[in-house]
Amino acid sequence: MRLHQLQAAPKALLLVAEHNGPTMFARTRVMRALNRHYVPELNTKGKEPHWGRRKLKRDQ
Template sequence: MSKCGGQREFDEPIGTPDGTLLRALREAVAYLTKTVPKSERDMPAVTAAAEILTYAAERCIAWMFLARMATLKAIHRHEVRQFNPDAKEHHWGKRKLKRDQ
């Protein structure tokens, strides 16, 4: 039988910017309450993470994946995604049909 409650562990530990590894739901909640300032606790990413971590602890079903994603989003809430122009080009629109040759 799998663990239920705050002792439930993530499939892969979550690495934080300060080097801490979060292995269980309880550790993720404690880390978020410790590192998120009170002025930012009403941000959508933080409130969503808190809700989903609670759902994952209360219900012994497949909420762990969503809890992991929400925790990562709350931890990295200020990071802006950068466009990488050196990324692999997509093949969309480059398909050649035999009739066009």
């Protein structure tokens, strides 16, 4: 990610500490800064549909 995300994390923490700011915003900024090199793996298969997996008792 970009350098400004690394700068936004400490600013958000200072806002929380000094002025009782929004803690969720600070947490989001810190997590983005820590995980800036992580690229999630895409699942091309996707979710399976919920139908057809289980048999009903009456159908056995």
